[in-house]
Structures are given as C-alpha cells and as structure tokens.
Amino acid sequence: MFSIEHEFDSTVITLVDEGPAPLLEDVVINAFEECITVEQYDARTDQTLRVTLSISQLRDLAAALNLPEGVYSLEPAPPES
Numbered sequence: 001m002f003s004i005e006h007e008f009d010s011t012v013i014t015l016v017d018e019g020p021a022p023l024l025e026d027v028v029i030n031a032f033e034e035c036i037t038v039e040q041y042d043a044r045t046d047q048t049l050r051v052t053l054s055i056s057q058l059r060d061l062a063a064a065l066n067l068p069e070g071v072y073s074l075e076p077a078p079p080e081s
Contacts, residue, residue, distance in 0.1 A: 009033075 001016045015027040025041045036053045053061065063074055 001018055003014045005012045009032060011031040013029040017023040025043065028039045030037045035055065036058050038051045039048050041048050060074060
C-alpha cells in the first residue's frame, strides 16, 4: 500500500510494507524540485535514516530498474523544437 500527499514544497510518497511478518518500517519519499529524499525509521538505532538523490540520480535509478547487468551512461534528451 502507498499514499501520495502534495505538500507546499514537495510531494510525499509513503510506502507501507504489507504481508506476513516480519514487516519493515514505512519508507517515506520526499520529491522536491531539486532532489529526492528517501527516509526509513531504524528501530535498532532509534533514528530515521535519510538518503538524498539528485534528480539525475533518480532518472538513472528509474532506468536501471529495467536494464540488464552492466555499466551505462544516460545522455540528456535533445531539446524539443
């Protein structure tokens, strides 16, 4: 299950782990204009862990999910005329 909320300066997506136990903590993705943050609470350390991705890194991640093993470099799309 997931939810999508539009805040003042970001879009917040929350991914909820469902299914048989053991379940993991929710993953919260904040999409800002200049970056994306991915957060998850870690009960072992009682801290929320955060990873920040640039928009370019996010595009690479999205492309990588559909490609076979290897090393790739995405080229920017040519400007539309």
